[in-house]
Amino acid sequence: MRRLWPLLLFLLGCDAITDIFPPDVRIVKKGQEVTREGKVKVWLVVDVSDNKVVDRVELYVDGNLVETRDIGRKEARVDFEVEGRYSSHGLKVRAYDRVGNWGEVKYSSPCPLPVFVFVPGGEFQMGDLWGDGDYDERPVHTVRVDDFYMSKYEITNAQYVQFLNAIGRHRMGGEPLIETKSEDSDSHILLKGGRYVVESGYEDHPMIEVSWYGAVAFCNWLSRKAGLEEVYDESTWEADFSKVGYRLPTEAEWEYAARAGGKEIKYPNGNSLTHDDANYYGTGGRDVWDGTSPVGSFPPNELGLYDMAGNVWEWCNDWYDSGYYSRSPVDNPTGPSSGTRKVLRGGSWSYGPWDCRTADRNRSNPGGAGSIGGFRVVLPVR
Secondary structure, X not given: OOOOOOOEEOOOOOOEEEEEOOOXXXXXXXXXXXXXXXXXXXXXXXXXXXXXXXXXXXXXXXXXXXXXXXXXXXXXXXXXXXXXXXXOOOEEXXXXXXXXXXXXXXXXXXXXXXXXXXXXXXXXXXXXXXXXXXXXXXXXXXXXXXOEEEEOOOOEHHHHHHHHHHHOOOEEOOEEOEOOOOOOOOOOEEEEOOEEEEOOOOOOOEOOXXXXXXXXXXXXXXXXXXXXXXXXXXXXXXXXXXXXXXXXXXXXHHHHHHOXXXXXXXXXXXXXXXXXXXXXXXXXXXXXXXXXXXXXXXXXXXXXXXXXXXXXXXXXXXXXXOOHHHOOOOEOOOXXXXXXXXXXXXXXXXXXXXXXXXXXXXXXXXXXXXXXXXXXXXXXXX
16 A cells, blocks of 8 residues: 655745734744645744734735635634745735734745646556557557656746756756756746846746756755655666656656546547647647747646646656567556657647647657757656
């Protein structure tokens, strides 16, 4: 029987940043936690002076009052839980006594931990079920994958730039992690005064111009922030699948999740694809972008995963081998032991519907970074 790791993971760097409280209303303790599913839980302990009582505590998200708790006692601990996507410093909690005095706590954002979806494991037929794909999508073969969590959205520029500022560089071990705006005009990451910043308006777009090395280095950093094990050895870039930490999905996990748990569907949302379903080449319907679109701009698949077709190609952990399907193991395949190119899946804004099929396979040099490639992360269940 597998056991779930604790759902609440404390993250450094997500603590309260601004406290305002007059003597009448005291915020005596506060904290911020993130659930494994990626929701933000904030809490505070509030006290009032003399014989007064705490009247109410209010939660504000991006300036909007979203929840009120009536208290009616002198001291109280209050917990709120919200989705983990809001603007910088956009989350605050305010406590009032009954004569109108108040104290407030603001919390920094966004926290680095992505929002996650639980993917129940199972068995499926992997590959080109319809016979109209490329030769490397065959033979169709049986695969079983274990339970895992997958990030609901592709990793965004705003999330990735926190990693860059934490490590203070965009090269590691002789390998490029990303290309900045000065190195490639398609990039949305600028280096200003020794700090990495996101080009205005692209904060919620998927991270592009990121190499495979840049994707797995982000995974290790995320594991460190969450107190989990680092999966990747950054001297060899090998993955240790016995460790429980964030990593890139295997090719099998990616296809299983894209097909909403291995369903026999050609695209993440069924057997056809239109511009109302995904951001691919051209525009029309819901698709108004000539490049990347903000993550989550199109409907999710049945598991609740967004942008599994189009927007950006997504790095997988596996080395690419056109003949791997003929010798793939059934249980949790992790790809060839070596190679020269890494797998990418899902299509992108500059490719057509055929390349956005759930069975389609692409590949690239792991050191390559371009305007059509990004990634999402997974966490195994143990």
